[in-house]
Amino acid sequence: QKEVEQNSGPLSVPEGAIASLNCTYSDRGSQSFFWYRQYSGKSPELIMFIYSNGDKEDGRFTAQLNKASQYVSLLIRDSQPSDSATYLCAGGDSNDYKLSFGAGTTVTVRA
Amino acid sequence: KAGVTQTPRYLIKTRGQQVTLSCSPISGHRSVSWYQQTPGQGLQFLFEYFSETQRNKGNFPGRFSGRQFSNSRSEMNVSTLELGDSALYLCASSMAGNQPQHFGDGTRLSIL
Numbered sequence: 746q747k748e749v750e751q752n753s754g755p756l757s758v759p760e761g762a763i764a765s766l767n768c769t770y771s772d773r774g775s776q777s778f779f780w781y782r783q784y785s786g787k788s789p790e791l792i793m794f795i796y797s798n799g800d801k802e803d804g805r806f807t808a809q810l811n812k813a814s815q816y817v818s819l820l821i822r823d824s825q826p827s828d829s830a831t832y833l834c835a836g837g838d839s840n841d842y843k844l845s846f847g848a849g850t851t852v853t854v855r856a
Numbered sequence: 857k858a859g860v861t862q863t864p865r866y867l868i869k870t871r872g873q874q875v876t877l878s879c880s881p882i883s884g885h886r887s888v889s890w891y892q893q894t895p896g897q898g899l900q901f902l903f904e905y906f907s908e909t910q911r912n913k914g915n916f917p918g919r920f921s922g923r924q925f926s927n928s929r930s931e932m933n934v935s936t937l938e939l940g941d942s943a944l945y946l947c948a949s950s951m952a953g954n955q956p957q958h959f960g961d962g963t964r965l966s967i968l
Binding site: 748776777779781786787789790791794833835837838839840841843844846847848849 | 859887889898899901904906911912914944952954956957958959960961962
């Protein structure tokens with residue numbers, strides 16, 4: 746069983762809409778969660794991190810964490826064509842010093 | 857502030873050879889992690905180093921090894937290269953432990 750699972754997509758949204766990405770994790774020891782954006786041919790770029798239950802907002806991005814249900818989500822508001830990329834969810838456990846990544850969700854924003 | 861620097865950016869090797877990849881972390885970051893990314897397997901954790909100590913290792917054969925120097929720079933080595941080792945190798949650094957990791961541009965390794 747994979748430790749981190751993402752809705753596989755691909756996800757296509759019109760420009761200006763909200764893109765919703767979901768991620769579940771199996772390791773209850775995971776304490777920190779990260780969202781990375783990866784453009785084709787590039788390396789992952791950190792866009793959000795969240796450690797506590799609830800919502801965390803940064804510009805057009807909102808990360809949500811629910812530890813009881815073991816899921817993390819990312820909302821992209823007012824989606825722009827430049828948001829078209831693969832989004833990777835990752836979870837970390839402070840006891841084993843590694844991040845486990847989901848397979849990624851490819852998002853396409855249609856102009 | 858300079859980001860994570862990986863060298864070389866591209867490498868072409870043949871089966872049976874060995875390769876060494878280098879990573880210089882962001883200044884002040886003491887944790888360095890290595891990942892392998894392939895289309896089929898996604899991002900897979902290789903190992904993590906902190907203060908010259910390997911604290912965790914992923915599920916990879918012993919042909920994959922690494923080390924970290926006192927200035928936090930890290931190298932990874934792959935011996936007896938196989939075709940399946942063709943991948944993008946990514947290095948990420950962080951302040952410590954579960955702090956956010958920042959990735960370098962990666963080294964794309966192709967095995968002929």
